[in-house]
Amino acid sequence: MGTRSGAERDAITVEIVFALMTGILAAGLVFAAVAVPTYYWRLPPVLLGCAAGAAGLVFVARIVHVLRGFRGRPGLTGPDS
Secondary structure, three states: OOOOOHHHHHHHHHHHHHHHHHHHHHHHHHHHHHHHHHHHOOOOOHHHHHHHHHHHHHHHHHHHHHHHHHHOOOOOOOOOO
Protein backbone atom coordinates (compact mmCIF):
# COMPACT_ATOMS: atom_id res chain seq x y z
CA MET A 1 0.00 0.00 0.00
CA GLY A 2 1.52 3.29 -1.11
CA THR A 3 1.60 6.65 0.52
CA ARG A 4 -1.59 8.65 0.15
CA SER A 5 -1.62 12.22 -1.03
CA GLY A 6 -3.15 15.01 1.02
CA ALA A 7 -6.15 15.16 -1.30
CA GLU A 8 -6.79 11.42 -0.86
CA ARG A 9 -6.57 11.70 2.93
CA ASP A 10 -8.94 14.67 2.86
CA ALA A 11 -11.42 12.77 0.67
CA ILE A 12 -11.36 9.82 3.05
CA THR A 13 -11.90 12.11 6.04
CA VAL A 14 -14.83 13.85 4.37
CA GLU A 15 -16.39 10.51 3.46
CA ILE A 16 -16.06 9.19 7.02
CA VAL A 17 -17.60 12.34 8.49
CA PHE A 18 -20.41 12.18 5.92
CA ALA A 19 -21.08 8.55 6.83
CA LEU A 20 -21.18 9.36 10.54
CA MET A 21 -23.43 12.40 10.19
CA THR A 22 -25.93 10.72 7.88
CA GLY A 23 -25.87 7.64 10.11
CA ILE A 24 -26.70 9.76 13.15
CA LEU A 25 -29.49 11.51 11.26
CA ALA A 26 -31.01 8.25 9.99
CA ALA A 27 -30.78 6.63 13.44
CA GLY A 28 -32.41 9.66 15.04
CA LEU A 29 -35.26 9.59 12.57
CA VAL A 30 -35.87 5.87 13.12
CA PHE A 31 -35.77 6.29 16.89
CA ALA A 32 -38.15 9.25 16.77
CA ALA A 33 -40.54 7.41 14.44
CA VAL A 34 -41.01 4.73 17.10
CA ALA A 35 -40.50 6.72 20.32
CA VAL A 36 -42.92 9.57 19.60
CA PRO A 37 -45.96 7.32 19.05
CA THR A 38 -44.90 5.28 22.09
CA TYR A 39 -45.06 8.35 24.31
CA TYR A 40 -48.10 9.84 22.59
CA TRP A 41 -50.29 6.74 22.82
CA ARG A 42 -48.69 5.48 26.06
CA LEU A 43 -47.62 2.19 24.52
CA PRO A 44 -45.47 -0.31 26.44
CA PRO A 45 -42.00 1.08 27.26
CA VAL A 46 -40.38 -2.01 25.76
CA LEU A 47 -40.92 -0.34 22.39
CA LEU A 48 -38.30 2.26 23.35
CA GLY A 49 -35.76 -0.54 23.60
CA CYS A 50 -36.84 -1.78 20.19
CA ALA A 51 -36.52 1.76 18.84
CA ALA A 52 -32.99 2.04 20.23
CA GLY A 53 -32.04 -1.32 18.72
CA ALA A 54 -33.48 -0.41 15.34
CA ALA A 55 -31.71 2.96 15.44
CA GLY A 56 -28.40 1.24 16.17
CA LEU A 57 -28.86 -1.13 13.25
CA VAL A 58 -29.73 1.73 10.91
CA PHE A 59 -26.67 3.68 12.08
CA VAL A 60 -24.29 0.79 11.39
CA ALA A 61 -25.97 -0.09 8.10
CA ARG A 62 -25.70 3.49 6.86
CA ILE A 63 -22.02 3.74 7.72
CA VAL A 64 -21.22 0.41 6.05
CA HIS A 65 -23.24 1.38 2.98
CA VAL A 66 -21.52 4.75 2.53
CA LEU A 67 -17.98 3.55 3.20
CA ARG A 68 -18.32 0.42 1.08
CA GLY A 69 -19.54 2.55 -1.82
CA PHE A 70 -16.62 4.92 -1.34
CA ARG A 71 -14.09 2.10 -1.48
CA GLY A 72 -15.46 0.81 -4.78
CA ARG A 73 -15.32 4.11 -6.67
CA PRO A 74 -12.93 4.35 -9.58
CA GLY A 75 -11.91 7.91 -8.68
CA LEU A 76 -12.06 9.58 -5.30
CA THR A 77 -13.64 12.88 -6.24
CA GLY A 78 -13.53 12.88 -10.02
CA PRO A 79 -16.58 13.57 -12.18
CA ASP A 80 -16.70 9.91 -13.27
CA SER A 81 -17.11 8.60 -9.71
